[in-house]
Amino acid sequence: MYQVIDGKRISQEIKDELKEKMARLKARGENRCLAVIQVGADPASSVYVNNKKKACEYVGIESLSYGLPEETTEEELLKLIEELNGKGSVSGILVQLPLPGHINEEKILLAISPDKDVDGFHPVNVGNLSIGRPGFVSCTPAGVIQLLKRSGVEIQGKECVVLGRSNIVGKPMAMLLLRENGTVTVCHSRTENLREVTRRADILVVAIGKPKFIDESYVKEGAVVIDVGIHRDENNKLCGDVDFEKAAPHCSAITPVPGGVGPMTIAMLMSNCVG
Ligand code: GUN
Numbered sequence: 001m002y003q004v005i006d007g008k009r010i011s012q013e014i015k016d017e018l019k020e021k022m023a024r025l026k027a028r029g030e031n032r033c034l035a036v037i038q039v040g041a042d043p044a045s046s047v048y049v050n051n052k053k054k055a056c057e058y059v060g061i062e063s064l065s066y067g068l069p070e071e072t073t074e075e076e077l078l079k080l081i082e083e084l085n086g087k088g089s090v091s092g093i094l095v096q097l098p099l100p101g102h103i104n105e106e107k108i109l110l111a112i113s114p115d116k117d118v119d120g121f122h123p124v125n126v127g128n129l130s131i132g133r134p135g136f137v138s139c140t141p142a143g144v145i146q147l148l149k150r151s152g153v154e155i156q157g158k159e160c161v162v163l164g165r166s167n168i169v170g171k172p173m174a175m176l177l178l179r180e181n182g183t184v185t186v187c188h189s190r191t192e193n194l195r196e197v198t199r200r201a202d203i204l205v206v207a208i209g210k211p212k213f214i215d216e217s218y219v220k221e222g223a224v225v226i227d228v229g230i231h232r233d234e235n236n237k238l239c240g241d242v243d244f245e246k247a248a249p250h251c252s253a254i255t256p257v258p259g260g261v262g263p264m265t266i267a268m269l270m271s272n273c274v275g
Helices: 007-027 043-059 074-085 107-111 122-132 139-150 170-179 194-198 244-250 262-274
Strands: 033-040 061-068 092-097 159-163 181-186 203-206 223-227 251-254
Touching: 007 139, 007 223, 007 244, 007 262, 033 074, 043 262, 061 074, 074 092, 074 107, 074 159, 092 262, 122 170, 139 170, 139 194, 139 223, 139 262, 159 170, 159 194, 170 181, 170 203, 181 194, 223 244
Parallel strands: 033 061, 033 092, 159 181, 159 203, 203 223, 223 251
Antiparallel strands: none
16 A cells, blocks of 8 residues: 655645744744745736745745736846845745746846745755755755655665756755765656666656656656646646556555645745745
8 A cells, every 4th residue: 555645734734833933033033024026917826926925924924025017127127136135124035937938037036145045046056955055945846855754755875766857846856865865866858768767766756747647667666756747637637747546556655736745845935934
């Protein structure tokens, strides 16, 4: 029988711990304030932004909300970020992605002060992660590590295979597993004999953005499978990059979609905000 890793429960546990920590900080006169910037009104982004604001309220973090029109120029956005960088009362800045096409995303992410970069996307924080220095870590991969640790999955010495090499998930995921003393392989769209590689994995993290791509033929018997994907299937039902029904019976533990990795991203954002 396989264990279903409950991301909803674990994320709640983390938010409750952070709420207590925040109360202790406030008792010492300390505050935290997250500035959330959304450009345009992409419905999915609006849902994420709202959930982030609600989580802030739950944990006891102040939040400032900037809903800017789609036509906002790069210069205007840069000016706002500069202002927030200099504002002592603001401890974290988050620019919701994706940005409209006329704005250079990289330029915007570079403008956020690394010590307020709670998303962990700034090259300074990415670099710090890769050389083992403290800094903000990208929320989704940080959440995967918490899911593993809090489910009693040992990482040290294990064969860890990361499927996907994005800057936001795949690459930081590999660095974090390495930091936990895993033996790490990163696979991607050009990897040859993919099944041969994924079937070596004790821990398989899938972040390729292809609905139900991973079935039992990619999974070693008894592996732990973490599914970072989120999609709608042909019946408009949420599903991941992993075909849960087919893969689960061959796993020792697996994350569901929804209710696996998803809720962890916001919990780790809150963790980055509280510090
Ligand atoms: N869009 C999708 N995921 C994320 C995220 O983690 N952070 C930000 N800023 N935008 C996103």
